[in-house]
Amino acid sequence: MRPGAIPSPGFSTFSLGPLTIHMYGIVILLGVIVAVVIAHRRYRDRGGDPNLVLDAAIVAVPAGIIGGRIYHVVTSYENYIGPGRHLGDALKIWNGGLGIWGAVALGALGAYLVVRRKARFGPFADALAPGLACAQAIGRLGNWFNQELFGAPTELAWGLRVDPAHLPAGYAPGTLFHPTxxxxxxxxxxxxxxxxxxxxxxxxASGQVWWLYVAGYCLGRVWIEALRIDTANHILGLRLNMWTCLIIFALAAVAASRAGRANHPARIGADERAGEQREQGQTAQN
Structure with missing residues (x-):
């Protein structure tokens, strides 16, 4: 093995009694925990009720997983529909395949539906953004365990070594790939x-951190996406995910600018906090 080369894990699952545990699921769960912990502290520091983070997570996490899987299946439909394909494989999330934009969109919608009745969504989204970026970072380890979604061959010292069973067609054993x-x-x-x-x-201002997170992620994903060699649908020579990132980047940049001009306070005021607590008290009584 070339010195400095990144080895791939020799496993993606392990057994716990009769159960088969998938590392992809473990890292997704760890990412969720990290995001909730960070958002909980940040929202509290903004003057919000941190318990609202847990309430929103109960809805947003499953919604995000469903949304991510739907986006992946729709944009990679050829893997599930057609000769020799099985539509039931679309449910096998442990094999990998969560589209981040479907996850963020449906997860954010779920959180919004919970939060909007009790507090302004802008400060909540701002509190969530850095934790969500950390969660995505952790989640990418799932691709490492599954030996998937790596980049083109490279001679760089930190190239990724892939097991022969996961090598794309036409590449010799020992080939190193960009560790995307x-x-x-x-x-x-x-x-x-x-x-x-x-x-x-x-x-x-309120909402700007969230939209800067969206724009910043898109900016990075464009050049990373350009390195990948996994099968993807293309439009005008570009991978579909690259078009998605470019469009969302433009929308996020405009939204961040508009949020700045609106200049709503990023912190929760004392009157808002009191109203939030009254709303939660009424919900508990009901």
């Missing part, structure tokens, strides 16, 4: 740090 899982992991961690740094150095 690692690139995205590092990009997302850096994005989380940048967002927190911007908050500390600049007076950002």
């Amino acid at each position: 899982f690692l690139y995205e992991l590092l990009w997302n961690l850096a994005l989380a740090a940048v967002l927190i740094g911007l908050e500390r150095r600049r007076r950002l």
Whole structure:
């Protein structure tokens, strides 16, 4: 093995009694926990009721998983529909395949439906953004365990070594590939740090951290997507996910600018906090 080359794990599952545990699921769960813990603290520091984070997570997490799987299946339909394909495989989430945009969109919608009745969604989304970036970073380890979604061959010292069973057709054993899982992991961690740094150095309005997170993720995903060699649908020569990122980046940049002009406060005021607590008290009585 070339010195510095990144080895792939020799397993993606392990047994626990009669159960088969998939590492993909483990890292997704770990990412969710990290996101909730970070959002819980950040929302509390903004003056919000941190219990609202847990209430929203109960709805947002399953909604995000469903949305991510739907996006993946729709944009990679040829893997599930057609000769020799089985539509039932679309339910096998443990084999990998969560489209981030479906996960973020449906997960955010689920959180919004919970939060909107009790508090402003902008400060809540801002509190969530860095934790969500960290969760995505952790989630990319699932691709490493599954030996999937890596990039083109590379001569770089940190190339990824893939087991022969996972080699794409036409590549010789020992070929090293761009570890795109690692690139995205590092990009997302850096994005989380940048967002927190911007908050500390600049007076950002409600919603701006969230939209900067969306734009920042898109910016990184475009160049990472360009490295990948897994099968994907193309439009005008570009992978579908690249078009998605470019479009969402433009929309997020406009939304961040508009949020700045609106200049709604990023913190929860005392009157809002009292109303939030009254709403939760009434819900508990019901």
